[in-house]
Amino acid sequence: MPNASLPPDAAPAPLDPQKKKSLPEVHRSIPIVPGASLLRKMLAFAGPGYLVAVGYMDPGNWATDLGGGSRFGYTLLSVVLLSSLMAMFLQALSAKLGIATGRDLAQACREHYSRRVSMFLWVICELAIAACDLAEVLGSAVALKLLFGVPMLAGVLLTGLDVLLVLALQGRGFRIIEALVITVIATIGVCFTYEIFISQPLWRDAAVGLIPRLEILRNRDMLYISIGILGATVMPHNLYLHSSLVQTRAFGSSSRDRREAVRYAEIDSALALGVSFFINAAILVLAAAAFHRRGMYEVADISQAFRLLSPVLGVSLASTVFAVALLCSGQNSTLTGTLAGQIVMEGFLDLHLPPWLRRLVTRSLAILPAALVIGIMGEGQVTRLLILSQVVLSFQLPFAVVPLVIFTNDRSKMGEFVNSRLTVAVAWFVTAAIILLNGLLLVLIFRAPA
DSSP states (O other), X not given: OOOOOSOXXXXXXXXXXXSOOSSTTTTTOXXXXXXXXXXXXXXXXXXXXXXXXXXXXXXXXXXXXXXXXXXXXXTTHHHHHHHHHHHHHHHHHHHHHHHHHSOOHHHHHHHHSOHHHHHHXXXXXXXXXXXXXXXXXXXXXXXXXXXXXXXXXXXXXXXXXXXXXXXXXXXXXXXXXXXXXXXXXXXXXXXXXXXHHHXXXXXXXXXXXXXXXXXXXXXXXXXXXXXXXXHHHSOHHHHHHHHHHGGXXXXXXXXXXXXXXXXXXXXXXXXXXXXXXXXXXXXHHHHHHHXXXXXXXXXXXXHHHHHHHHHHHTOTXXXXXXXXXXXXXXXXXXXXXXXXXXXXXXXHHOOOOOHHHHHHHHHHHHXXXXXXXXXXXXXXXXXXXXXXXXXXXXXXXXXXXXXHHHHHTOHHHHGGGSOOHHHHHHXXXXXXXXXXXXXXXXXXXXXXXX
């Protein structure tokens, strides 16, 4: 994890109380008791990581993980693992930026870059949020249809009710939102523990699948799904979200207090993203065990997986549990996506709207495209769009990662919290890998088949 490892005489970055706060309605609203025990402090800082982790297990992940597992068995488990490790590293950088500077990533971009560059980055980020929200809205709509027979278009519109939910819950304190999100994540975890138990995967093959293979880079179809997994796992807007959420804790302004806050934020993030790794790996393992092992190599469609799970596994509850987990995943993701939209809009544009209007705008940016897609292209294109949305996310990822790395490498911004030399090297390696993989995918997409 990125740590501050500089001499003690390095001056910490000052926190300017006059600057506008990120998520001002909940900024520093959760107290940190001085002198509390290790466990109490861990619990006090626990929460932001799980809200961020929600985006790493949304319905877009389901589409890529199902496609990867059914088509290639356990081979792409290594991609899920590497993507999760990259996510842990980048989210730790994001949390450190927010704690050390008192600015979220969007605010830092607006203050550092010219207006033209900031507007470009804002548009790119809004596209990323729209792509992510499209996956979440479509996933929730699919789950409502599978469980209750709700038409897809009606299901898409119903997801807009999360605006009211966020407003109602946030008025009762940010801890309520965190508790709800963690409860839903636990529910998803229980669902997939059950699915893995009844699917009886080949654990030796799964362990081998955690080892990366060069075949993934040479095979166009493997690479396409792999970068979809990368885009679904390391989400651009989560880097903006995390740098804001860590500021909901009322830690002290001294260098020692902020070092402690960074440490606990890293622990929170690592534990939460460990849970998201388990769920993503479980989806891929389930697809490999239930479908690939039986020669069903083309099961990437969520609805198709729902219809096949119970007959294939011989357990009537398998499909229902799968759909319940999908609904939890979609609704959890739309809730945190709404917060991300607020942070990005306020941070880049310095635009402060009434909470209900702000969230109505951000949800509309997701619901309207999803409704148009279903109305024009039909329900049969949902899974294809889910996978494509995650590939789009991956292409937009460098525009969030590069500024994050630049800012956390800048001593004038970070003070003693500036990245160590080792962290700088790892950060640029991860950034280069993301850019290189995206470039390689472009070559394979546009190159004529052999």
